[in-house]
Amino acid sequence: xxxxxxxxxxxxxxxxxxxxxxxxxxxxxxxxxxxxxxxxxxxxxxxxxxxxxxxxxxxxxxxxxxxxxxxxxxxxxxxxxxxxxxxxxxxxxxxxxxxxxxxxxxxxxxxxxxxxxxxxxxxxxxxxxxxxxxxxxxxxxxxxxxxxxxxxxxxxxxxxxxxxxxxxxxxxxxxxxxxxxxxxxxxxxxxxxxxxxxxxxxxxxxxxxxxxxxxxxxxxxxxxxxxxxxxxxxxxxxxxxxxxxxxxxxxxxxxxxxxxxxxxxxxxxxxxxxxxxxxxxxxxxxxxxxxxxxxxxxx
Numbered sequence: 639x640x641x642x643x644x645x646x647x648x649x650x651x652x653x654x655x656x657x658x659x660x661x662x663x664x665x666x667x668x669x670x671x672x673x674x675x676x677x678x679x680x681x682x683x684x685x686x687x688x689x690x691x692x693x694x695x696x697x698x699x700x701x702x703x704x705x706x707x708x709x710x711x712x713x714x715x716x717x718x719x720x721x722x723x724x725x726x727x728x729x730x731x732x733x734x735x736x737x738x739x740x741x742x743x744x745x746x747x748x749x750x751x752x753x754x755x756x757x758x759x760x761x762x763x764x765x766x767x768x769x770x771x772x773x774x775x776x777x778x779x780x781x782x783x784x785x786x787x788x789x790x791x792x793x794x795x796x797x798x799x800x801x802x803x804x805x806x807x808x809x810x811x812x813x814x815x816x817x818x819x820x821x822x823x824x825x826x827x828x829x830x831x832x833x834x835x836x837x838x839x840x841x842x843x844x845x846x847x848x849x850x851x852x853x854x855x856x857x858x859x860x861x862x863x864x865x866x867x868x869x870x871x872x873x874x875x876x877x878x879x880x881x882x883x884x885x886x887x888x889x890x891x892x893x894x895x896x897x898x899x900x901x902x903x904x905x906x907x908x909x910x911x912x913x914x915x916x917x918x919x920x921x922x923x924x925x926x927x928x929x930x931x932x933x934x935x936x937x
Contacts, residue, residue, distance in 0.1 A: 644766040645693040651678030651776045652751035654729035655703040664734035684900025686715035695719035697750040699728035723750035755782035756789040761796040770794040771802040778811035803828035831857045835864040881916035897926040
C-alpha cells in the first residue's frame, strides 16, 4: 500500500475498468469510452468531493487498466491504499446500453481484487480511521473476500472505527440464497447499514422500511432508501426519521446510491442531526442523477 497517512474514512472493494459503447449496442459498436466502475471507489470519490479525507483500499493488476483507475481516483483527491498483483489482472466490466436499460457483463473472476483475503486491512493499519466502509459486492467476489469482510468488521472495531455497510446486492455474482443470508448477517452486524427498499424486498421479502428494520434489529443505524420517495433512518430505539427525496430530472441512475452514502457519511463525520444527514445524502445523489456518470463532477 502506498500511503502512511490516516484518512477519516477508508472504502474497500473492487474497482473495474468500464467499457461503454458510444455508437451502438455492444455487439455492433465500433467505438467505446473507457472509464471505471466500483461502488466503494464511488463513495470515496464522493467523500473527497465533499472535502473529506477519504482512502480507497483494494488490489489492482499491474497493468494499464490498473494505472488508469489509480490515476483517475488520485485526480479526484482520493488517497490510494492499493496493492499491485503481478499475476492477476484488473477486472473489466462492459456496459451494453439498450432501449429498456443497460445490461452489464463482468470479466472479474480471478481478478486482483478477488484475491483479497482475511487481514487485508489490519487493526494496526486502520488505527485512527473513523469509518470503514464496504458493500455487499465485496463478499460476493470470492471465498477469501468474504473472509476478508468478516475479519474487517472485527479489525475495524478493534481499531475504534465504525463499520459502514451498503447491501448493494448484485444478482449476477451469487445465488439468491447465499446472498440473502450473507447480506443479512453483515448488515445486521454493521454500525451503519444502507439498503434499498426494493433490493430488500427482492432478497429478503421485506416490503416496507419498518419490515426491514424488524428483520435487521441489531444494526445500530439503518438507512432504508426508497428511490424517488425518500429515505428513512432507524437509529437505535428513537423514532425513525424520514426525509423525502427531491424531484430530479434523472439522466442516469447508476451511482446514485453510492453518492447518497457518501453524502450521508460526510454529514455523519460532521456530527449533523439525522435529518440533515439524510438531506446531505439526497443532495449528493442528485448531483450524480443529473449527469451520465457514476461519480460527481469535479468542480
